[in-house]
Amino acid sequence: MQQGMHVNDLKSVTRFLTALGDPVRLQILFLLGEAGRLNVGDIASKFEITRPAISHHLKILRDADIVGSQKVGQEVYYWLARDSVVDNLRSLADATASMPCKE
Numbered sequence: 001m002q003q004g005m006h007v008n009d010l011k012s013v014t015r016f017l018t019a020l021g022d023p024v025r026l027q028i029l030f031l032l033g034e035a036g037r038l039n040v041g042d043i044a045s046k047f048e049i050t051r052p053a054i055s056h057h058l059k060i061l062r063d064a065d066i067v068g069s070q071k072v073g074q075e076v077y078y079w080l081a082r083d084s085v086v087d088n089l090r091s092l093a094d095a096t097a098s099m100p101c102k103e
Contacts, residue, residue, distance in 0.1 A: 009091045012065075016088040019064035024049065025057050032067060032080040039075040 020026050024047065031046060032038060044054040058078055061067040065084040070077050 009095075013088050013092050015064045016066065016085075017092075019060050019066055022057065022060075024053075025061055025066075028054075028057060028061060029066060029080060029085070032078060033082070037077045037079045039077050041075075043078065 020029065027047070028043060031043065035042075040051060040055055040058065043058070044051040047054060058067060058069070062069055062078075065081055067078045068081045069079075
């Protein structure tokens with residue numbers, strides 16, 4: 001069986017899709033895409049879950065290169081890593097677009 005993606009792209013896209021498999025993380029992606037840079041408290045204020053739970057979701061998103069982060073003083077700010085998100089979506093789209101779908 002021939003793979004439609006290079007193994008590194010496959011790993012990256014798998015990590016990307018797994019990270020976005022949770023509705024809260026998907027909502028965080030859209031929130032950061034609309035709002036720009038936000039700290040954990042700002043993000044947590046938009047959800048009905050605890051700040052530690054938001055931090056956990058942000059770690060998963062950061063590990064999948066979906067968000068970037070920077071510590072400023074006592075606060076950590078997060079933003080959407082748009083280029084990485086687009087690259088992962090493009091890799092998936094390119095790999096599936098060339099498939100000879102058999103019916």
